[in-house]
Amino acid sequence: xxxxxxxxxxxxxxxxxxxxxxxxxxxxxxxxxxxxxxxxxxxxxxxxxxxxxxxxxxxxxxxxxxxxxxxxxxxxxxxxxxxxxxxxxxxxxxxxxxxxxxxxxxxxxxxxxxxxxxxxxxxxxxxxxxxxxxxxxxxxxxxxxxxxxxxxxxxxxx
Numbered sequence: 001x002x003x004x005x006x007x008x009x010x011x012x013x014x015x016x017x018x019x020x021x022x023x024x025x026x027x028x029x030x031x032x033x034x035x036x037x038x039x040x041x042x043x044x045x046x047x048x049x050x051x052x053x054x055x056x057x058x059x060x061x062x063x064x065x066x067x068x069x070x071x072x073x074x075x076x077x078x079x080x081x082x083x084x085x086x087x088x089x090x091x092x093x094x095x096x097x098x099x100x101x102x103x104x105x106x107x108x109x110x111x112x113x114x115x116x117x118x119x120x121x122x123x124x125x126x127x128x129x130x131x132x133x134x135x136x137x138x139x140x141x142x143x144x145x146x147x148x149x150x151x152x153x154x155x156x157x158x
Contacts, residue, residue: 014078024114025104026157028061031120034096040116044091050127051084054115057102058131061113065104065153075149079111079133096119107154108147 032053040046062068072079076118092098099119106112117127135143135150 024105025107025154026061026065027101027103028057028064029099029101030056030060032056032098033097035094036094036096039094044093047086047088050086050088050117050129053098053100053117054102054129054131057100057115060111061102061104065151065157069152072149074154075147076138077143077149079135079146081131081133082110083132084129086127088127089125092126094121098126104154105130107150109145111150112148115122
């Protein structure tokens with residue numbers, strides 16, 4: 001994922017300061033501190049924890065649009081993750097503050113959410129990725145389009 005144009009991406013910074021993508025329909029971010037239990041034997045963040053960090057930002061994003069997990073269930077749908085991709089750019093370490101941004105990239109057939117994890121102070125890119133979720137109704141049937149419950153919440157951002 002290329003860096004978006006930014007006054008921070010200059011030759012003076014080496015172009016290493018990352019910003020959330022600007023083509024996201026709506027975005028949210030959270031700040032996380034890497035805790036000791038998140039480390040692997042090499043004293044860096046274990047790769048699997050980045051998915052948990054993605055989840056924290058995804059929850060903030062869904063709350064922002066008014067469609068948190070209880071809202072999903074009340075609307076008659078669950079949204080299981082059916083695909084996840086992560087790209088590890090740089091390791092994070094104990095007590096490092098991370099900014100995790102999540103934004104909606106696709107919503108018409110499935111819900112694709114993009115992620116960017118950066119160092120909260122320096123702005124350097126740590127991890128990027130995305131998840132894809134699909135709507136499944138209470139009968140267990142996967143939906144081929146976006147349910148009205150989500151579409152109506154996204155209309156104000158279109």
